[in-house]
Amino acid sequence: xxSQIDHIGFAVRDIDQAVAFYSDTFGVTxxxxxSMPERHMEVAATKLGGVxxxxxxxxxxxxxxxxxxxxxxxxxxxxxxxxDDIEAALATLxxxxxxxxxxxxxxxxxxxxxxxxxxKNGDQGVLVELVQHTH
Numbered sequence: 001x002x003s004q005i006d007h008i009g010f011a012v013r014d015i016d017q018a019v020a021f022y023s024d025t026f027g028v029t030x031x032x033x034x035s036m037p038e039r040h041m042e043v044a045a046t047k048l049g050g051v052x053x054x055x056x057x058x059x060x061x062x063x064x065x066x067x068x069x070x071x072x073x074x075x076x077x078x079x080x081x082x083x084d085d086i087e088a089a090l091a092t093l094x095x096x097x098x099x100x101x102x103x104x105x106x107x108x109x110x111x112x113x114x115x116x117x118x119x120k121n122g123d124q125g126v127l128v129e130l131v132q133h134t135h
Contacts, residue, residue, distance in 0.1 A: 001089050002081035006131040007045075007052035011065050011077040015057040019044045022055070034109055041065050043109065078116070080129035086113050089130055093117065101127075111135045 012018040015033075022028045034043040040063035044055040056077060058066035068077065083089040086105045094100060099118035108114035108131060117128040 001083060001092065003084060004082050005051050006080040006082040006129075007054050008076065009054040009056055009078040009080065009129070010075065011068050011072075012055050012057050012074050013069055015042050015044050015055060018055045018057070022046070022053075028053075035059075036109075039063065045109075076126060078127035078129045080114075080131045083130050083132055086115055086130050086132035090115055105130075105132065 010018070019031055023031075028046050028048070030046055032045045034045065036042060037059070040060040041056055041058050043057075046053050056065055058064075058069065060066065065077070090100060090103065090105070094103070098121050100115065101118055102115035105113035105115045111134045113132045113134060115130045117130070119125055119127045121128065
């Protein structure tokens with residue numbers, strides 16, 4: 001079902017500070033900045049060894065990430081797995097009793113469809129995202 005890890009998302013309070021940390025500490029120099037005003041967040045993304053790293057920061061108190069940061073603090077927010085057919089993956093997971101946050105896929109960044117699974121599945125404690133690239 002999963003073909004590979006697509007990306008790892010980190011919740012951060014200050015996107016500029018987080019980018020500076022990764023740039024200064026690990027030498028990451030190439031960042032794509034994505035503003036998502038409809039979701040009240042911004043993303044800085046970079047590829048590391050074939051895996052996309054997303055730094056995600058809220059831009060207002062209305063953002064889901066603002067509540068997450070208030071409750072849990074900064075750190076790993078989700079791990080995203082690439083799938084070839086997200087609708088089939090969701091159907092299979094639902095049949096297997098997985099708790100789905102998204103029962104149908106929604107648009108993500110970079111021409112993708114995404115859906116989230118509840119972090120309490122399998123007692124793993126991390127949010128899982130499914131990603132289907134549409135291009």
